[in-house]
Amino acid sequence: MSPNQAPSVAPAPAGDREDAGTGPAVRLRALRKSFGAVTAVDGIDLDIARGEFFSMLGPSGSGKTTVLRMIAGFELPTSGTVELAGRDVSRLAPFQRDVNTVFQDYALFPHMNVIGNVEYGLRVKRVPRARRRERALEALRTVRLQELAQRKPGQLSGGQRQRVALARALVNRPRVLLLDEPLGALDLKLRQAMQIELKQIQREVGITFVFVTHDQDEALTMSDRIAVFNDGLIEQVGTPAEVYERPASAFVAGFVGTSNLLSGRGAEQVIGSRGVYSIRPEKIRVDTDLAVPARDGETGATGTVTGVVYAGATVRYEVALDAGGQLSVVRQNEGTAAGAPALEGSRVRLVWRQEHSFRVSEGSGETHR
Amino acid sequence: MTVSRTTRLVLFGALVLGLGVIYFPLLVVLLNSVNADTTFGWPPSELTLEWWRRAIGNEGARSALWTSVRAGLAATSIALVLGTMAAFALQRYRFFGRDSISLLIILPIALPGIVTGIALNNAFRTVLGIDLGLFTVVVAHATFCIVVVFNNVIARLRRLGGNFEEASMDLGANGLTTFRLVTFPMLRSALLAGGLLAFALSFDEIIVTTFTLGAGLETLPIWILNNLFRPNQAPVVNVVAAVLIVASTVPVYLAQRLSGDTASGGRL
Numbered sequence: 001m002s003p004n005q006a007p008s009v010a011p012a013p014a015g016d017r018e019d020a021g022t023g024p025a026v027r028l029r030a031l032r033k034s035f036g037a038v039t040a041v042d043g044i045d046l047d048i049a050r051g052e053f054f055s056m057l058g059p060s061g062s063g064k065t066t067v068l069r070m071i072a073g074f075e076l077p078t079s080g081t082v083e084l085a086g087r088d089v090s091r092l093a094p095f096q097r098d099v100n101t102v103f104q105d106y107a108l109f110p111h112m113n114v115i116g117n118v119e120y121g122l123r124v125k126r127v128p129r130a131r132r133r134e135r136a137l138e139a140l141r142t143v144r145l146q147e148l149a150q151r152k153p154g155q156l157s158g159g160q161r162q163r164v165a166l167a168r169a170l171v172n173r174p175r176v177l178l179l180d181e182p183l184g185a186l187d188l189k190l191r192q193a194m195q196i197e198l199k200q201i202q203r204e205v206g207i208t209f210v211f212v213t214h215d216q217d218e219a220l221t222m223s224d225r226i227a228v229f230n231d232g233l234i235e236q237v238g239t240p241a242e243v244y245e246r247p248a249s250a251f252v253a254g255f256v257g258t259s260n261l262l263s264g265r266g267a268e269q270v271i272g273s274r275g276v277y278s279i280r281p282e283k284i285r286v287d288t289d290l291a292v293p294a295r296d297g298e299t300g301a302t303g304t305v306t307g308v309v310y311a312g313a314t315v316r317y318e319v320a321l322d323a324g325g326q327l328s329v330v331r332q333n334e335g336t337a338a339g340a341p342a343l344e345g346s347r348v349r350l351v352w353r354q355e356h357s358f359r360v361s362e363g364s365g366e367t368h369r
Numbered sequence: 370m371t372v373s374r375t376t377r378l379v380l381f382g383a384l385v386l387g388l389g390v391i392y393f394p395l396l397v398v399l400l401n402s403v404n405a406d407t408t409f410g411w412p413p414s415e416l417t418l419e420w421w422r423r424a425i426g427n428e429g430a431r432s433a434l435w436t437s438v439r440a441g442l443a444a445t446s447i448a449l450v451l452g453t454m455a456a457f458a459l460q461r462y463r464f465f466g467r468d469s470i471s472l473l474i475i476l477p478i479a480l481p482g483i484v485t486g487i488a489l490n491n492a493f494r495t496v497l498g499i500d501l502g503l504f505t506v507v508v509a510h511a512t513f514c515i516v517v518v519f520n521n522v523i524a525r526l527r528r529l530g531g532n533f534e535e536a537s538m539d540l541g542a543n544g545l546t547t548f549r550l551v552t553f554p555m556l557r558s559a560l561l562a563g564g565l566l567a568f569a570l571s572f573d574e575i576i577v578t579t580f581t582l583g584a585g586l587e588t589l590p591i592w593i594l595n596n597l598f599r600p601n602q603a604p605v606v607n608v609v610a611a612v613l614i615v616a617s618t619v620p621v622y623l624a625q626r627l628s629g630d631t632a633s634g635g636r637l
Binding site: 072073074093094095099100101103105107108109110111120121123124125168169172 | 529536538539555
């Protein structure tokens with residue numbers, strides 16, 4: 001894989017660091033990690049720009065957390081290098097690296113109160129007491145928790161602990177902030193609120209965020225760029241729009257958004273050539289009038305509705321194509337259709353714009369952009 | 370669950386009887402230590418502190434107490450270091466034979482004291498060629514003191530879970546600072562509880578001690594055994610027994626308080 005191009009979304013300037021060094025915030029080269037016979041990370045090249053909100057997305061066991069732990073220094077790479085702002089830190093201990101981590105379980109020290117937790121990093125760096133108090137309170141203000149400074153972690157809710165963990169990391173003004181599925185333990189409403197807040201805080205402080213998640217919505221919502229991991233490799237790096245609209249492989253198409261693949265005979269008949277094609281379910285129109293010819297730049301296929309799933313805001317149709325293969329279609333629930341379920345079993349025509357179906361590489365493996 | 374009045378009375382009676390069987394004799398020992406009657410007639414006709422005064426002045430009892438304290442402290446120290454290290458190894462790392470080692474560490478507390486005693490006696494004298502003395506008692510006691518420290522520490526580590534050490538190092542603390550500011554404070558109450566229990570175990574141990582103690586040395590329990598049937602020493606034996614009761618009860622009580630102190634994560 002060639003080094004990545006500059007991100008399409010211009011990153012914010014990297015805050016007020018004077019000792020900025022050279023090179024991207026994080027640069028990984030041919031990074032590998034094996035645990036015994038198991039290869040968790042199988043040779044990764046990646047550049048993360050300064051000030052970027054970068055997500056590493058993938059199923060569990062895809063190697064994303066291992067990469068994060070190698071950037072933090074909790075794991076040493078089997079081979080390859082980790083650079084932070086142009087400096088090779090591959091063999092340095094965690095406390096020698098200018099990065100901080102927000103852990104999945106927060107790992108707040110239970111025997112210290114909130115302010116004690118937040119100022120810990122400054123304390124071990126021997127920042128004078130008054131100065132570190134001041135900075136810790138400032139960090140707590142950033143996460144809107146200054147009134148809970150004297151509480152113990154055991155007396156906080158999940159969302160509050162999450163903010164304390166964030167403040168404890170941010171107070172050190174690290175070059176890079178690593179977040180290991182930090183929202184995983186929160187309930188849905190709180191998680192959505194925190195997604196927006198986290199993104200705001202990142203813009204405010206201007207620090208590079210590297211965010212590990214298995215939740216595609218989270219990655220799409222928050223990131224400047226996303227790397228999609230599968231089986232120890234990166235399948236694709238791109239902006240949320242690129243990854244969603246133009247998945248580079250069948251895996252990415254399936255993992256980010258709903259999988260809708262046409263292959264083999266179906267693809268040959270509908271699209272005109274063999275190969276694997278991806279179409280997003282919401283890009284497809286359902287037409288009950290089979291006779292209407294396809295307009296310019298559109299592709300169409302006839303089929304039978306085999307299932308209708310009502311989901312409130314949307315309705316999903318499963319359609320078995322006459323040419324072979326199965327497509328899902330998601331339509332807004334506009335309430336004008338004379339009862340969506342009535343479509344079940346009926347013959348329909350599916351229509352989409354040609355550019356919305358595109359070829360993806362089969363299965364997983366290295367991909368080229 | 371509702372229980373009928375009769376059942377409740379019967380259960381309460383059983384409770385009183387059970388606790389009575391255990392604690393009434395101990396109470397008698399405590400009372401007899403201030404009983405003026407040398408034949409321990411019951412009930413005591415008159416109370417006196419004479420036996421306490423004599424016990425304090427008793428050379429044999431005092432040196433036995435000193436031996437017991439030294440043995441207890443030394444065995445506890447060894448147990449604290451080794452038990453903690455073993456707990457860390459078994460809780461944090463996965464390695465071949467991990468479960469067997471866990472069993473082997475806990476086993477000594479279940480082994481009959483007489484077996485441990487004979488085995489260690491043989492090993493020390495014939496195999497290792499070490500003369501029996503205070504050192505051999507300390508080693509022997511440490512074998513079962515490790516168990517209580519190990520159990521306390523591993524329970525604490527399990528309950529804590531989490532990656533506090535990683536978090537600490539991530540925030541810039543090296544290994545030593547991490548131990549000082551994070552690991553040790555979180556284990557402190559577990560270590561204290563384990564240490565107190567270990568000391569209590571060592572302090573009143575008699576069987577293993579019998580087989581591993583050098584000639585001319587006496588721990589407190591051994592001194593009691595040796596003086597129990599000497600009529601003129603009997604009142605002093607009661608005093609020493611009373612001291613042993615208190616010396617064993619207080620650490621166990623404190624240890625229980627500390628182990629229960631979980632919510633605060635060990636404030637002591």
